[in-house]
Amino acid sequence: MVQKVSSTRAFARIAPRVVPALDRAVHRLTRGKVLLSAQLLPGVILTARGAKSGLPRRTPLACMPESDGTWILIGSNFGRTDHPAWTAxxxxxxxxxxxxxxxxxxxxxxxxxxxxxDTVWKALLDFWPPYATYQARVAREIRLFRLVRR
Structure with a gap:
């Protein structure tokens, strides 16, 4: 049921405003112990420097952990037309x-x-099938990033 709801256009309109705000608040209140959206999918809080400003930007994101200790981040933007800012x-x-x-x-x-x-995309679709719906809605190729420990 959650996958079905997350694939709707209504969810794509509302979720980008609501989900990150709730995630940041709960994460802060629990001192990093709880990430609300991670109750459905594994998640991280990404802190990256802004592309233009250079200032730190904190973004809660779903991820796909890999068995080798790396993580995949998916720039789906809930199937919206633009790439999410964190990818830039x-x-x-x-x-x-x-x-x-x-x-x-x-x-x-x-x-x-x-x-x-392509290999990671196939694994992602097994992991969370709604990503196929997000990709079908947009002309852009959804960006995928692998995060490797430094």
Missing amino acids: NLLAHPDAEINWKGRDISVTAHLLRGEER
């Missing part, structure tokens, strides 16, 4: 930090392309 931040400044399960971890982000992206 990582393209400009790939060294970032995540908070994963209450621990701060320094990472470097790598934009996935070609066969590597």
Whole structure:
């Protein structure tokens, strides 16, 4: 049921405003122990420097943890037409930090392309099928990043 609701256009309109605000508030109140959206999907708080400002930007994001200790971030923007701002931040400044399960971890982000992206995309669709709906709504290719510990 959650996957069905998250695939709707109404959810795509409302979620970008509501979900990150709730995530940031709950994460702050619990001192990094709880990320509300992580009750559905694994999640991190990404801290990356702004592409233009250079200022730290904190963004709660769903992720797909990989067995080798890396994480995949998905720039789906809930199936909205533009790439999310955090993806531009990582393209400009790939060294970032995540908070994963209450621990701060320094990472470097790598934009996935070609066969590597295709392989990860297939795994993502098994992990969370609504990503296919998000991709079908937009002409842009959804950006995928692999985060590697520094």
